[in-house]
Amino acid sequence: MSEKIVTLSDATFDEHVKGSDVPVLVDFWAEWCGPCKMISPVLEEIAEEQAGKLQIGKLNIDDNLEVTRRFDVMSIPTLILFKNGEPEVRLIGAKPKGQLLQEIAEYL
Amino acid sequence: MTERRKVVIVGSGPAGLTAAIYAARAQLEPLVIEGEPSSNSDQPGGQLMLTTEVENYPGFVDGVMGPELMGIMRNQAIRFGAELRTAKVSRLDLSSPSPFPVWVGDPEADEPTVEADALIIATGARSLMLGCPNEERLLGYGVSTCATCDGFFFREHHIAVAGGGDSALEEAIFLTRFASKVTVIHRRSELRASKIMQERAFKNPKIEFLWDSVIVDVLGDTKVSGIKVKHTKSAETFELPVTGLFVAIGHEPNSALVKGQLDLEENGYVRTVGRSSRTSVEGVFACGDVQDHIYRQAITSAGSGCMASIDAEHWLEERGE
Numbered sequence: 121m122s123e124k125i126v127t128l129s130d131a132t133f134d135e136h137v138k139g140s141d142v143p144v145l146v147d148f149w150a151e152w153c154g155p156c157k158m159i160s161p162v163l164e165e166i167a168e169e170q171a172g173k174l175q176i177g178k179l180n181i182d183d184n185l186e187v188t189r190r191f192d193v194m195s196i197p198t199l200i201l202f203k204n205g206e207p208e209v210r211l212i213g214a215k216p217k218g219q220l221l222q223e224i225a226e227y228l
Numbered sequence: 229m230t231e232r233r234k235v236v237i238v239g240s241g242p243a244g245l246t247a248a249i250y251a252a253r254a255q256l257e258p259l260v261i262e263g264e265p266s267s268n269s270d271q272p273g274g275q276l277m278l279t280t281e282v283e284n285y286p287g288f289v290d291g292v293m294g295p296e297l298m299g300i301m302r303n304q305a306i307r308f309g310a311e312l313r314t315a316k317v318s319r320l321d322l323s324s325p326s327p328f329p330v331w332v333g334d335p336e337a338d339e340p341t342v343e344a345d346a347l348i349i350a351t352g353a354r355s356l357m358l359g360c361p362n363e364e365r366l367l368g369y370g371v372s373t374c375a376t377c378d379g380f381f382f383r384e385h386h387i388a389v390a391g392g393g394d395s396a397l398e399e400a401i402f403l404t405r406f407a408s409k410v411t412v413i414h415r416r417s418e419l420r421a422s423k424i425m426q427e428r429a430f431k432n433p434k435i436e437f438l439w440d441s442v443i444v445d446v447l448g449d450t451k452v453s454g455i456k457v458k459h460t461k462s463a464e465t466f467e468l469p470v471t472g473l474f475v476a477i478g479h480e481p482n483s484a485l486v487k488g489q490l491d492l493e494e495n496g497y498v499r500t501v502g503r504s505s506r507t508s509v510e511g512v513f514a515c516g517d518v519q520d521h522i523y524r525q526a527i528t529s530a531g532s533g534c535m536a537s538i539d540a541e542h543w544l545e546e547r548g549e
Contacts, residue, residue, distance in 0.1 A: 150380065152293070152295075152376060153295075153374075153376060153377045154273065154276075154277035154278055154279075154294060154295035154298075154374075154376065154377070155265065155266070155267045155271070155277060155278070155374065155377060156377070157277075157295055157299070158265040158266075158271060158272055158273070158277065159265045161314070162265060162314075181380070182380075192451070193381070194368065194369055194370060194378065194381045194451065195367075195368040195369075195372060195374075195377060195378045195381070196377050196378065196380075197267075197377075198368070212267075212367065212368030212369075213266065213267030213268070213367075213368060214265035214266050214267045214271065215264075215265060215266065216264035216265055216266070216316070217264075217265075
């Protein structure tokens with residue numbers, strides 16, 4: 121995994137997401153989800169390209185139910201973009217890179 | 229400058245990747261344009277990326293998860309030198325003889341992205357949605373097309389599955405791991421599914437059936453709170469309070485790229501000639517679910533991908549290449 125991506129957990133979520141100077145795109149994922157595997161390389165690329173402007177965080181839902189429930193995630197992959205700690209956009213399902221970037225562009 | 233390839237394969241399910249394995253081993257240096265991430269069965273790896281346990285693929289005594297199987301096939305194709313590109317073909321031009329121009333990205337670009345001496349169409353099929361008013365709005369908020377992805381979120385919930393084929397029952401059975409109750413809603417009074425799946429579903433105490441019933445709408449403000457069901461014989465409608473709806477009512481071929489360019493069957497599937505993968509255009513071959521509305525199995529799809537690769541190889545040889 122790219123070193124530009126941060127692994128989030130129930131314990132560290134608030135600290136990372138609320139404390140971040142740049143928007144954080146959180147990937148709610150699990151090992152057993154095919155579409156999650158598909159977007160994983162896309163997120164790696166975005167993390168490299170947008171370094172300094174956008175932080176990518178990954179949250180494994182199996183291990184982190186508290187945050188998963190807090191944001192009412194009911195389908196994975198779900199990507200939520202947080203700005204100043206607040207959820208701004210929610211993207212459900214795997215999407216091509218171009219479309220992902222387009223949908224979060226106005227918040228960067 | 230436009231890149232030239234001996235073989236371009238469009239699609240990366242079992243058909244496309246098997247074609248890639250064979251073409252790569254035949255030193256044809258195939259390019260696989262595998263599609264882009266999506267959760268609606270038109271994506272790299274194909275429909276198996278959205279499935280759970282595959283129990284009938286030969287070679288896996290204990291079964292294998294769909295996404296895992298596709299990962300293995302992908303690595304096998306790469307091992308022999310196939311190049312995979314995570315992109316979507318936006319346009320094909322089959323109006324002149326080979327080489328065939330293939331566009332990725334802007335379909336109006338002057339120059340195509342790549343030209344293919346032989347082209348293998350393996351674009352598969354996609355899940356049909358119900359088409360009722362609030363289905364799309366609630367997709368991801370209780371409406372799902374992917375039981376493996378979303379079953380987890382319905383622990384101890386009552387959920388519904390629409391459909392009566394093998395996929396519907398497979399999803400229903402899988403979902404009983406999480407749900408307290410799964411109601412299968414089928415528009416006829418008997419199932420299309422195989423005997424073994426029917427037997428398992430009938431035996432499962434968490435599964436119940438609503439026969440001769442169709443879903444006319446999905447209810448819920450910010451997430452699914454129920455569905456509106458119509459009994460087709462009495463025409464009565466009623467509400468079923470479920471928190472999830474999994475749709476598995478059938479498939480349609482992803483043949484839009486070749487529509488008007490290749491002969492299609494009346495139902496939109498690509499027509500192949502006799503017992504081959506040849507299409508109505510010389511040098512263009514089709515395999516997998518885009519040309520098969522009868523068997524539609526991972527193994528038949530893989531088999532037809534092998535055929536397409538061998539057909540393409542012979543065709544290139546006959547042309548003296």
